[in-house]
Amino acid sequence: ETGVTQSPTHLIKTRGQQVTLRCSSQSGHNTVSWYQQALGQGPQFIFQYYREEENGRGNFPPRFSGLQFPNYSSELNVNALELDDSALYLCASSLARRNTEAFFGQGTRLTVV
Amino acid sequence: EDQVTQSPEALRLQEGESSSLNCSYTVSGLRGLFWYRQDPGKGPEFLFTLYSAGEEKEKERLKATLTKKESFLHITAPKPEDSATYLCAVQGGTGGFKTIFGAGTRLFVKA
Numbered sequence: 001e002t003g004v005t006q007s008p009t010h011l012i013k014t015r016g017q018q019v020t021l022r023c024s025s026q027s028g029h030n031t032v033s034w035y036q037q038a039l040g041q042g043p044q045f046i047f048q049y050y051r052e053e054e055n056g057r058g059n060f061p062p063r064f065s066g067l068q069f070p071n072y073s074s075e076l077n078v079n080a081l082e083l084d085d086s087a088l089y090l091c092a093s094s095l096a097r098r099n100t101e102a103f104f105g106q107g108t109r110l111t112v113v
Numbered sequence: 114e115d116q117v118t119q120s121p122e123a124l125r126l127q128e129g130e131s132s133s134l135n136c137s138y139t140v141s142g143l144r145g146l147f148w149y150r151q152d153p154g155k156g157p158e159f160l161f162t163l164y165s166a167g168e169e170k171e172k173e174r175l176k177a178t179l180t181k182k183e184s185f186l187h188i189t190a191p192k193p194e195d196s197a198t199y200l201c202a203v204q205g206g207t208g209g210f211k212t213i214f215g216a217g218t219r220l221f222v223k224a
Contacts, residue, residue, distance in 0.1 A: 004156075035214075041216055041217075042119075042202075043157070043200070043214045044214070048211070092157075101159050101162060102212075
């Protein structure tokens, strides 16, 4: 086990709704990255937070937003859900922005119907 | 455009049959290249980080190498428990600390 926990593990939402996913990073890690992984594909980088600031962003629309808290836990918020948002959402924590050794959680499986 | 391509998409080996997985990348200003293992329904598990051409790292039956254009993950005498998807990722380029993953190689090792 990596010490990175994500909640919930599974979620079903209706198109147009909003969702919040949560990630508790490994103790001592100040950097959290979020990824979207479609079935059979590699993870796609959404964004990274370092010491509560967004530190890099992938090609995702603004309806994907995030937060990092003083204890370095993090949230991913997705507004106006679309069917294509159905995927496994992964959170990874690391000691530094360079992701020298990133530890992933088990992911949240989001299904949009 | 920053890009990572992994080959083959799938690889079937007999137990003990050594082979290599390839990861080709295009990125300016490489900060690091990473290898992960992912089992079905789980998050990726960190294996290696490589920073510069010529660097090599080993862990049990796995050895990762890096050149300026590609990385190889060599698997020596694999066992059925090595069956998984192996993911390659790079960090660098114009995206700051963006990490780009390849689609992965699905490895099946038969006893």
